[in-house]
Amino acid sequence: MVPLFTAEGLTSVVFMAMIGVTVVGAIIATNTERLIRAVAGLAICFIGVAALYYFLQSPFVAVMEMLIYVGAVCVTIVFAVMLADPEEGQHGKGNILAGPFSIGLGVILFWGLAALALKTEWTPAASVINNGSVVEIGKSLLTTYSMVFELISLVLLVAIIGSLVLARAGRTRTETES
Amino acid sequence: MMIPALQNSLSTYLILGALLFAFGFYGLVQRRTLIGMLISAELVLSGASINFMAFNRFLAPDPTVGQIFTLFIMGIAAAEAAIALSIVIAVYRNYRSIDAEDLVDMKG
Incomplete structure (x- = not known):
């Protein structure tokens, strides 16, 4: 815990905001009906991920994330949406895998991975070479x-x-x- | 007023990576269109990248390895997106649809 009105505390606030951006982007990318909105959500999510890379002390990878994912991959997907003209509004109907099954699968995966991450004793490296x-x-x-x-x-x-x-x-x- | 310093703990990043991975899998199962599945696959890849970067920052003896691996994941993801989208365009030209349930010509 750190005090709020110091450099470190305000950094924590920015970090939590970026976690929020990432999660909201992922929710938009997976749950909207229209594909073009899903692509916009994916771009938002990648902007949040780039900020997380910056917090992980790798500004170079953060810049590359913005350039390659937000700048190239998302724009390419937008072009494909434009050219292929997907049918909208029949979100998972008639598919036995959609609905409760997919939500259950996601929850089980998240719970398992998060429990694994929290229960393991991670030991840092003894020395760092660069x-x-x-x-x-x-x-x-x-x-x-x-x-x-x-x-x-x-x-x-x-x-x-x-x-x-x-x-x-x-x-x-x-x-x-x- | 106190606030937790989440950016200095490994488990924050691991949980976030797991969350993105789970969202990607959820979307991959639940989406009907091929482009929606591709978007979810990108989420899965970025969850894996976050894990690599977190271990690189907190545990690795050589802090360049995770960054280089993430850069390679980005390269592979860009190649994968280009190929998958051109396949989607080719499928759309033949079937006039990119719904995964319309592509049933091989169904017995």
Whole structure:
């Protein structure tokens, strides 16, 4: 416990507000009828997650979260919603898995994971070998993890070409059919 | 007036990660459209990322490992979103619908 009107206390207030933003975003993303609102909720949730990364002393990952998730993934999903024109308003009707079953599954998962996290004795590392700054991340990426770094660029290249091929193939066929 | 300093305890982040994971699974089961399922899958991935970042900050001997893993999760998630959405577009061109229950051509 810390006093409210100090730097640390006000930081705690901001932190709780960011937890609220994350949870509200997740609720909006999973429970709204319209998909475009779900995408907006996902963006709100990711903004909260980026703030949590900042509190976890990794501003670089927070910036990347904003750029990649809020800036790229959400916008891509908005484009897909625009192009695919989903039918609205038949939220889980006629599906035996929807409703109480899905809520029960979520509650059981949350309860199990939270109980596991609280009951385990976490032991911190005896010594820390660096401070986790951007410089250290860059060094690790280009020495220890250089192979993974190259492989993920390959994965992204394959993803770009694959999505182009998939979208393009459908387009040429509908043009020849019409 | 006193206020708990939640940002300095590991269990706050772990519970939040579990909450996002559970919300993602709930949405994955309950949504009918393919895009709604993709949105929920992103929630599951970000719950996993929060766990990695929390352990990285509080327990890891090398504090760059969790950050690098989270960056790789972001890269994989971006690739996954691009591929899944182009599949959704292709499905929509063929079926004129992205409802998961309309895609029953293979049903016996």
